[in-house]
Amino acid sequence: MIKFFRNIRHRLLSEGKTGKYLKYAIGEIVLVVIGILIALQINNWNENRKQNMRSREYHQRIYEDLDRLTKQGDNLKSNADRVLTSITKAVALLESKKELTREDKKTMDYAMIWFSRTTYQLPALSTYEEMKSNGDLNLIYDVKLRNQITDFYNYLKQVEKVYDKISMAIEDDYKVFSRYIRTYVNPEALSITHDYDFNKMSEDEEFINTFSRLATHWRGYAYFLKIVKQRGDKIQTEFANQTN
Template structure:
C-alpha cells in the first residue's frame, strides 16, 4: 500500500473473479446445451417408439377383426344348423365352443406408458402432438373398456344356463375324451337341439343372436379405434419420425 500498488491488486483480483464467473457461465451453458441435446435425442426416440406401437396396433386390429368376422360367420352357420332338424347336438356344441373363444385385443402401448409413468412427458415439446397422443391414450382405454363389457355380456349369457350337463357340455370333444361311458351314462340325455319348443333351444338360439350382435359391436369399436389412430400416426410420420 505504501508503494501505491493497492489499485493494481484490486484490478488483478477483479479480473480473476470475472474470469472465474465467465468460466462457470460457459460451463453451465455447455452443460445446458448437452442436456438439451440428450433430451431432443430421447424425444425423437420416444416419437419413433410410439409410432411403432401405433403401426403394430393397426395390424393387431386388422387381425382381430378378421378373427371376429370368422366367428360371426360361424355363429350364422350355427343358427342354420340348429334349425335343420334332426341335427347332432355334439356337432353343434363343438362348433359353438370354437365360436365362443374370445380373441382379446391387447394393444401395444409400451412407449407412451413408459414416458408417462416415468414422468418424462415433459420431453415432448410439440404441444399439439403431445395433446393428441394423450387424447389417443384416453380413447384407447375407453375402447378397451367397451370391448371388455361386450365380453362380459357373452360370459354372463353362458352362465345363464342352469345346468351345463343338461345343456350338453359333456358332448364337447375335450370332455368326451376325458369322460368314460360310465360317467356319460350318469348325465342327462336331453336332446334339446331337436326340440324348437325346448327352453334350452330357445335360450341357445337367443344367445347366438346376442353373441353375433356383440361381435359386430367389437368390430365397430376396433374400426373406430383404427380411424382415430390415423391422425397421430400421420403427425408422427410427417414431423417427428421419418
C-alpha cells in the same frame, strides 16, 4: 494457473499499486463469471442434446408400439368379422330348422367354436406408459400430438373395459348354450372341438334368442377394433412425421 494469478496480485499489492490491483481483481472475477457462464451454457447445450436424443428415441418407440397395435388390431378385427358373419348365418340356419348341408355344417361348426372366444388382448402402449411413469411426456414437444396420444391411450383403456363387459355378458348366458353344446379337448394335439345338437337348438326359442344376441356383442368387438385401427393409424402417421 491459480498460483500465477495469485503471484500477480501479491506483486501489485507489494508495489503499492492498489488501483491496478482492484482493476485486476475485478477483471479476474469477470473472467471467472464468464467461465462459469460458458460452462453452464455448454452443460445446458449438452443436456438439451441428450433430451432431444431421448425425445427422438421415444417418438420412434411409440411409432413402433402403434404399428404393433394397429396390425394386431386389424388381425383381431378380421377374426371378429368372421365370427360375426358365422353367428349371423348360424342364427338364420337355426331359424330355418332345415337339415344342414355340408357348407351349413361348416358354418355352424365355426360359430360353435368361436362364439365364446372373447379374450381380445391388444398390445399395450408400453413406451407411453414408461414416459408417463418417468415424467417424460414433456419430451413429446408437440402439445397437440401429446394430447392425441394421451386421449388414444385413455380410449384403449375404455375399450378394454367394454370388452370385459362383453365377455362377462357372454359368460352369463353360457348356461343356455350348455344345454346343447359339449366341448372336447385333445390333450396331445391341444385341439378343441364342440359337439352340438342342432335339431334341439333349432326348436328352443330361448336358445335362438340368446344366441342371436351374440351378434350384437361381436359387432361391438369389430366396431371398437375398427375405431382403434383408424385412430392408431392417424397418430402413427403424426409420429412418423415428427421422427423424420
